[in-house]
Amino acid sequence: MTDQAQLRGALAAVAASIAAHAEELTALDSAIGDGDHGANMKRGFDAVSADLDALIRHPLPEALKAVGMKLVMTVGGASGPLYGTLFISLGKELAMAPDDYAGALARAVDAVAARGKSTRGQKTMLDVLYPVADAFGARRPASEIVAVAHDAAAATRDVLATRGRASFLGERSIGHVDPGARSSALIVEAVAGALS
Numbered sequence: 001m002t003d004q005a006q007l008r009g010a011l012a013a014v015a016a017s018i019a020a021h022a023e024e025l026t027a028l029d030s031a032i033g034d035g036d037h038g039a040n041m042k043r044g045f046d047a048v049s050a051d052l053d054a055l056i057r058h059p060l061p062e063a064l065k066a067v068g069m070k071l072v073m074t075v076g077g078a079s080g081p082l083y084g085t086l087f088i089s090l091g092k093e094l095a096m097a098p099d100d101y102a103g104a105l106a107r108a109v110d111a112v113a114a115r116g117k118s119t120r121g122q123k124t125m126l127d128v129l130y131p132v133a134d135a136f137g138a139r140r141p142a143s144e145i146v147a148v149a150h151d152a153a154a155a156t157r158d159v160l161a162t163r164g165r166a167s168f169l170g171e172r173s174i175g176h177v178d179p180g181a182r183s184s185a186l187i188v189e190a191v192a193g194a195l196s
Contacts, residue, residue: 023038
């Protein structure tokens with residue numbers, strides 16, 4: 001399978017998963033945020049889907065950067081810049097080291113952390129992205145990486161939010177899954193399924 005075909009399949013799978021779970025993401029965000037995560041993420045990946053043919057004509061690094069820019073411009077809220085940074089940084093890293101997928105992912109997650117001035121353990125998408133990057137770097141099977149993603153997202157339920165809008169709730173943020181962590185797990189699952 002070519003990079004182009006793989007990228008098409010992965011992006012289409014992500015868009016479909018986000019669309020299917022948009023209401024769930026909105027409900028999660030309504031509990032501890034401003035209730036727009038599902039709609040925002042759907043809008044962003046719908047825009048990616050609409051431009052899919054043009055996006056995948058580029059070499060993989062350039063395509064990933066273009067996806068990131070599309071998300072920055074269309075997702076809105078905090079998620080747009082953060083997910084945009086993930087894809088843009090992944091593209092930049094792969095341009096410099098085309099065969100180092102694990103290293104590229106790890107450095108892209110670090111870029112998201114720097115952009116959000118956050119780290120793991122603060123009830124954010126990083127609580128999924130860091131364990132996934134670690135598992136990918138350890139060459140664990142795709143099914144295990146997906147399980148890591150979902151387990152990490154679920155574990156945010158018991159975490160006190162110290163970054164993002166949910167942090168304003170203090171102790172009341174405990175008992176709710178972080179919507180960014182959940183959307184990150186959905187993206188990991190969709191990509192893994194498309195590439196397996």
